[in-house]
Amino acid sequence: MNGPGRVVVVGSANVDLVVDVPRHPAGGETILGGDLRRNPGGKGANQAVAASRSGGADTSFVGALGRDEAATLLRRSLEDAGVRTDAAQDVDAPTGTALITVAPDGENAIVVAPGANAHLEVGDRQAERIATADVVLAQLEVPLDVVRAASRARRPGALLVLNAAPSRELPDDVWAGVDVLVVNEHEAADLTGGRDASGDARQAPEQLAAVLLERVPAVVITLGGEGSVAARRGAEPVRVSGVRVDVVDTTGAGDTYCGVLAAALARGVPIADAARLAGAAGALAVTRPGAQQSAPAAADVLALAEDRPSADRPSSRPAGTSRKGS
Ligand code: RIB
16 A cells, blocks of 8 residues: 555544553552643543654544543644544533553553543544544444444445454444454453452463454454564564553553554554564653653654564463453
8 A cells, every 4th residue: 555544543532631640549549649740631632643743644633522621632732633623523521531650660540530521423524533443443432323423434345443442342334334343351351351369460461362253353452561462364463572661651652552553554564573563662651750741753763663673473372361450
């Protein structure tokens, strides 16, 4: 495929209210944190920024924004990254808000008040834009009916990439529309029922991928600093090696990964190579604070991906082993 590839991201936009904390509070506990930061976020908007800025795709955002100042912040961030926002909807509800705490190890805890995101609909203007895409990228912070409508609006041959986050059960008709599923290990375990009493994924990612391939043609399971497993029906899964970096803030790193993966798939890049590029982008994102602000430049992603030792290999983890993190 020639050209940058067209990605339409269908999903959420949130204003992220972020506080650095010495540790995440327990139930019923009050702790003191650092100064409040107000950042553009939301899985959909984060992925759109990454597809454009970090992945170089011609990118549109289909989402819902309130008629408020948070919407202005989000539109500016999307447009500064080169994302088309003319197919976004203005609705009579407050722009989505995410309450985020970030611990010193970079791990976050997030609660989302969906607001406008819950009112997103795929109307004529949105459907027309979706029909221009090589890849439609969706997540689960918007109603499932939106994912269904986005799937129906695709042109023949366009891929629906679903990042099944936050985790929830998927009805059969949603499964049926997915071409590429992107999940971390915990989401994969939730979708396969493969989680033990402590909450850890019991099965190796290759095993989880094999189960998920019964429902979708291709799966990417992200493993945080350990890389990812990219698997297609009828082919050996490929273990893509991770990149070791100093973690500052993991917020939005998974979204950066998804945006760059979608951008690469839209250019016709094979899935394991797309996962390698996405991994490099995600690694760069965790070294910086914030969600959309942390999405790296495309040139930096390419440089890091090309610099990495070529340790990717067909996956051969022994059955029954497991690993933590995603
Ligand atoms: O994935 C990170 C995102 O999740 C944050 O930006 C927050 O808005 C929530 O949607």
